[in-house]
Amino acid sequence: MITVIIPTYNRGNKLLGAVESVLNQTYKDIELLVVDDGSTDNTESIIKNIQDSRVKYIWQENKGACVARNTGIKAAKGKYIAFNDSDDVWMEDKLEKELDIIEKYNADVVFCKITQKLGNKYYELPRKLKEGFQALPVKNLQGIGTQSLLFKREVLTEFKFDEKIPRFQELDLLLRISESKRFTFYFLNESLVNYEVGIDSISKSGKKLEIACEHIEKSRKNFKKMYPEMSREWAGIFYTLAEENITEEKLDLCLRYIRDAYHYETDRIRLVVKKMKILAKIMKLILF
Missing domain, CATH: 3.90.550.10 (Spore Coat Polysaccharide Biosynthesis Protein SpsA; Chain A)
Structure with missing residues (x-):
């Protein structure tokens, strides 16, 4: 059965x-x-x-x-x-x-x-x-x-x-x-x-994502070396969250997601370019 x-x-x-x-x-x-x-x-x-x-x-x-x-x-x-x-x-x-x-x-x-x-x-x-x-x-x-x-x-x-x-x-x-x-x-x-895909999407639960990633990573030594694909995907998700929160009211949150992304980022040009584009948008927001 x-x-x-x-x-x-x-x-x-x-x-x-x-x-x-x-x-x-x-x-x-x-x-x-x-x-x-x-x-x-x-x-x-x-x-x-x-x-x-x-x-x-x-x-x-x-x-x-x-x-x-x-x-x-x-x-x-x-x-x-x-x-x-x-x-x-x-x-x-x-x-x-x-x-x-x-x-x-x-x-x-x-x-x-x-x-x-x-x-x-x-x-x-x-x-x-x-x-x-x-x-x-x-x-x-x-x-x-x-x-x-x-x-x-x-x-x-x-x-x-x-x-x-x-x-x-x-x-x-x-x-x-x-x-x-x-x-x-x-x-x-x-x-x-x-x-x-339900309404509880990743973009609406950044804090839960942070907790889950930290939990899974900390229970394993050399996580990024063991699971580079997973680490890169997490970096990409956090960059997406950062981009969705580029506003004056949420700038601290945006910067936190960039730090999270940088933590999980492995060598991949696409993600580095994405980070630079996000930072350029933040600078434009601050200066203009």
Whole structure:
């Protein structure tokens, strides 16, 4: 049996699509745990009105999505565990295809591509991986979402989501699993998840991004040398945040993001040029 865990908070208006995409899987031996992280909307009534014995509703006080995921892991009865988000939709054969990989190759973790909707454009992620076993699948920030993963239960018995970091929780989890070198990862080069970027975008949560980056970096020696792609991406994100905050009222914030970017920047001309352009805009603001 596969346990599927959906953490949710005040997503009653979107939740049914995610739930139905799980219940409509071609692989039927599942239990679906909807872990309600203290919602104040109609989430409970929506779930309890679903006429399917495989669905179980768990309520907890509002403590965050990662606490909800860990609550689901503790309650799970399945031999395998998967996650969906409350506004994302799976292809109907997602679990069947991933379970087939686990049984065929004895992989410990399987992940597929996701199709990301950003505005009116669609992107398939991750872009650069080839199908097969991956020694270290997490080298950058893009492409491996929680909703794309299927785990053997024993992996999540040993490793849980870090409940203290506010962003990149799946990245942190996968880094820790990968670095243990005790479990194998298999990449299925097929998009089986439709993912929509929510309103809680990076540009609206700079402080959370800072905390998450610092947490992930400080737990590893020589982080930039180990993960240069990831470091460069963080630098690019902080430069983008700096550019979005070039105003007299937010100048201190802008300069802080430039310092953050400089900290993570590795040798790449494009990022250096971007930094100089931002500084030129700041000088223009100050002088004129």
